[in-house]
Amino acid sequence: MIKNKRASTDTGPQSNSPAVAIFQWLTYAFWGWTAALTAALVTIVANFVLDGYSSDVASSILIIVAVVVLLPLALIFDHVFSRHERDHKTGIGMLLMVLHAVIFALVAVGGLATALFSGVNAVLFSDDINGNLTALATAATVMVLFGLIFLRIMRPVTKSGLRTVVRSVLLLIVGAALVGAIVGPAAQAVVRQQDERTLRALQNVDFVIGNYVIKQKSLPDTFQDAARETSDDTSREAIERSLTDGRLTYTANIREPLKAEFETTLYYEVCATFDFADKDRGQFSFGLKADNDGFTQGITDISRDAGQTCYSLKYVMMKDNVVRPL
Numbered sequence: 001m002i003k004n005k006r007a008s009t010d011t012g013p014q015s016n017s018p019a020v021a022i023f024q025w026l027t028y029a030f031w032g033w034t035a036a037l038t039a040a041l042v043t044i045v046a047n048f049v050l051d052g053y054s055s056d057v058a059s060s061i062l063i064i065v066a067v068v069v070l071l072p073l074a075l076i077f078d079h080v081f082s083r084h085e086r087d088h089k090t091g092i093g094m095l096l097m098v099l100h101a102v103i104f105a106l107v108a109v110g111g112l113a114t115a116l117f118s119g120v121n122a123v124l125f126s127d128d129i130n131g132n133l134t135a136l137a138t139a140a141t142v143m144v145l146f147g148l149i150f151l152r153i154m155r156p157v158t159k160s161g162l163r164t165v166v167r168s169v170l171l172l173i174v175g176a177a178l179v180g181a182i183v184g185p186a187a188q189a190v191v192r193q194q195d196e197r198t199l200r201a202l203q204n205v206d207f208v209i210g211n212y213v214i215k216q217k218s219l220p221d222t223f224q225d226a227a228r229e230t231s232d233d234t235s236r237e238a239i240e241r242s243l244t245d246g247r248l249t250y251t252a253n254i255r256e257p258l259k260a261e262f263e264t265t266l267y268y269e270v271c272a273t274f275d276f277a278d279k280d281r282g283q284f285s286f287g288l289k290a291d292n293d294g295f296t297q298g299i300t301d302i303s304r305d306a307g308q309t310c311y312s313l314k315y316v317m318m319k320d321n322v323v324r325p326l
Helices: 018-051 055-084 091-125 129-154 162-191 193-203 205-216 223-229 233-244
Strands: 248-252 263-274 307-318
Touching: 018 055, 018 091, 018 129, 018 162, 055 162, 091 129, 129 162, 162 193, 193 205, 193 233, 193 248, 193 263, 205 223, 205 263, 205 307, 223 233, 223 248, 233 248
Parallel strands: none
Antiparallel strands: 248 263, 263 307
């Protein structure tokens, strides 16, 4: 008697084995994280191309590092998982496939809807063309990347080269986003490091001078003296390096102190030099309005232009060394 045996084309570990399930889960997760961060990179690059440099693009360096780490992991885990993957999954393999496929499909559909909305809005309704174009580029990236990952999950077709094609397209898109981010916003962030350091130093002028005056009851002769009195290492380093580079200058007692019954007003000047213009620089500046002589308590508006700008400042010290609130 001849017994019929069902042939099986599957080889390797069982699809329900813990090792295969772990590699399957991590493959899907690494691809998802890589796609999400790549979309963030596209947003930064699009903003940089359309609106020019802003201090926000410095975050692209961190995202680039994350993508550089995640992309090889996604490729490696996908390659290992592919060696044991089956077209028809069961058990935990089926659960992982369905769960991630649903999530990625919803994200891809959301990207499609956003891309269509942004495109129509840019053409017909909105005055913010650049903002809508950035949203369109981001949404299109989300749609394509998560759509490809969804295809990779649902149609592995283990006997064909489809998985290799999908991986290659993903690698090409992510690689292009990385190159664009590196040669664009990331390179500018590195070039503008001195400006960012000068900005940090300038933003801490009021605090550093005030801290010194409270302790010494007078303005410091040099800014280095004031910086040495602060306990904030980051502020001190930024100030000292800006002073060393000649980006920040300080002049004490540019006019005689104004003494009143309960307070003494001290006057000083700080000048800062920036190599590049930045439309977002100083957007969080604060301080009191200038008095009739043009002196302010705190820097009210940091210059967004390249070159040197000087600020005439004053510090009001109460007789009991209590500083009047800004």
